[in-house]
Amino acid sequence: MEECCSTKPKKESGHNHEGHDHDHEHSHDTEGQSIFQMFLPAIISFTLLLAGIVLDHYIKNDWFTGWVRLVWYLIAYLPVGLPVLKEAYESIVHGDVFSEFFLMGIATVGAFSIGEYPEGVAVMLFYSIGEVFQAMALTRAQSNIKSLLDQRPDxxxxxxxxxxxxxxxxxxxxxxxxxxxxxxxxxxxxxxxxxxxxxxxxxxxxxxxxxxxxxxxxxxxxxxxxxxxxxxxxxxxxxxSKLSKILEMVQDATAQKAPTELFIRKFAKVYTPIVVFLAIGITFLPYFFVEEYQFRSWLYRALVFLVISCPCALVISIPLGYFGGIGAGSRHGILFKGSNFLDVLAKVQHVVMDKTGTLTAGVFKVQEVNFDTSVNKDEILKLVNALESKSSHPVATAIHEYAGEADHSVQFENVEEIAGHGLKASTNGKELLVGNLKLMDQFNIQYDTSLNKIVYTLIAVAYDEKFAGYLTIADAIKPDAQATIKALAKLNVKTTMLSGDKTSVVKHVSDTLGIQNAYGDLLPEDKVDKVKEIKAKNETVAFVGDGVNDAPVVALSDVGIAMGGLGSDATIETADVVIQDDKPGKIPLAINIGKQTRIIVWQNIILAFAVKGVVLVLGAGGVATMWEAVFADVGVALLAILNAVRIQRMKF
The missing domain is CATH 2.70.150.10 (Calcium-transporting ATPase, cytoplasmic transduction domain A)
Structure with missing residues (x-):
């Protein structure tokens, strides 16, 4: 039942994705059709059905009997029934015998075989109306996502x-x-x-x-x-272009199924054949146990049972709920790489954040320049600026802004970036070190230990194996960072900040924002260890960072959220969720969208199982008629669809 519903959206891009079944897709092409065109077959059938019921019960006549009555209802049946019977045939050809089209075909043809013409037409008519509504809802969900992103002129x-x-x-x-x-x-x-x-x-x-x-x-x-x-x-x-990649990413998201969605699809594959054989049992087994067995009566019960059993409400409304969640995120500048990440976000208990670029603006400015009197300040600053021009780090940008255009005539040898420490190079036969105090310690450079007390980010400089001085650089906290931490606390989500920056700077930021745990002076491998410690407590962890420098931590976390989606192609490719405008306030918003999506999906599951369960029992017992069966199938499907599209209208 992977492709249960005929409204399954076709893949927009030409890419094939592992785990995504392309072998058997049925799709109503709703694009380019007016609402009237989509409903026209149902309107024709409904008009003929209504006329037939009037002739049956309200207008006395002698001619509306026998083959005339059969042909009338058959004509009423064909506009809505033929497309479904065609789909049933194609499903069987592709190896999917127990499709919903097959169920509807058996149920309605069976109804005609026992003379229940109006009910046979009614079942297919209302099923067809449900299909149109499903097609409209899915098309709208997809077009909402596409219109939000595909803004490129030709x-x-x-x-x-x-x-x-x-x-x-x-x-x-x-x-x-x-x-x-x-x-x-x-x-x-x-x-x-x-x-x-x-x-x-x-x-x-x-x-x-x-x-x-x-x-x-x-x-x-x-x-x-x-x-x-x-x-x-x-x-x-x-x-x-970035937009092309983002659009492709959101389209690909439909191939990444959430565990709930995968379970329902697997369940439908097993469930549908079972109900078909149960229907056969309901038809024939009573012969051995009931004194006055009537084949027509028990066949009718079995047909009711088949109509009720159609799992369309589940198989269509659940993907639609996830499409809605992805669309709601896109509308707020949050891109989910798959519905599975909506599920993970809904369960997040601990958000681990990088500092620079996530909670702070990442726009550094030089606050103080303090070089030893024994060195030529301008010469040293020129060397530092030239060396930093080889780095794309925000600190390097701040130095360039302060010192001006780098002098590219300066020749460096053996340039080396030491992760978490800084830069090392040789020029004029002398060694130049630019980085944090740990870099000075690594190369046994002596300096005044009171420098450890400076709150701002400190860039230490050593030249010719001697400490030459330092620059201090400050980074502003983002305006919505504090509100973000408070919003996460309201969601009962713990917060931790990890940074390679000085512990004093990290503590200052964490105290200002009210973050529960904060650790500074961390190398990339130290961040990995910290996240491992948190995961060891069986907590679902989301990591928020730039998605490039913190790639090992992103890979380790349950869901990686990238800030700066506009800045790095690698970020878009490696993260699970991309926040495009760098606002940390989108972190709790993404979690909330995940939670609301999950709630709606489970509401639909419970609604479908509860109503179908009750009517299945009533149908097998001969209490429910085809009309109740139609409500249990089409009615519940429509209610589930209406519930699923709610998320697209929610205000978060």
């Missing part, structure tokens, strides 16, 4: 020889310049070459607040130019 204005010309976005190469008018969406990633421009980044971050960029800064596909005409130098091909 054409761009390319500047060639100083003249603008309109070309297809796919034809633009790296290094070419495109022009962006006011109100126009950017189609490709690039670098702004105009002096300044403001952009609406809602397609990428969920935030409509204008983001002002200056010359040389990166701008991304999907951003909308808000004011003046701007020019952008393309840095990535159309297919390689």
């Amino acid at each position: 054409e761009v204005t390319l500047i060639k020889g100083g003249k603008p010309q309109t070309v297809k976005a796919e034809q633009v190469g790296i290094g070419e310049v495109i022009q962006l008018k006011s109100g126009e969406k950017l189609a490709l990633d690039g670098e702004l070459i105009s002096e300044t421009a403001s952009f609406n980044t809602a397609a990428l971050t969920g935030e409509s607040k204008p983001d002002t960029k200056t010359k040389g800064q990166s701008v991304l596909a999907g951003m909308i130019n808000l004011n003046t005409v701007s020019q952008v130098k393309v840095t990535a091909e159309y297919k390689d």
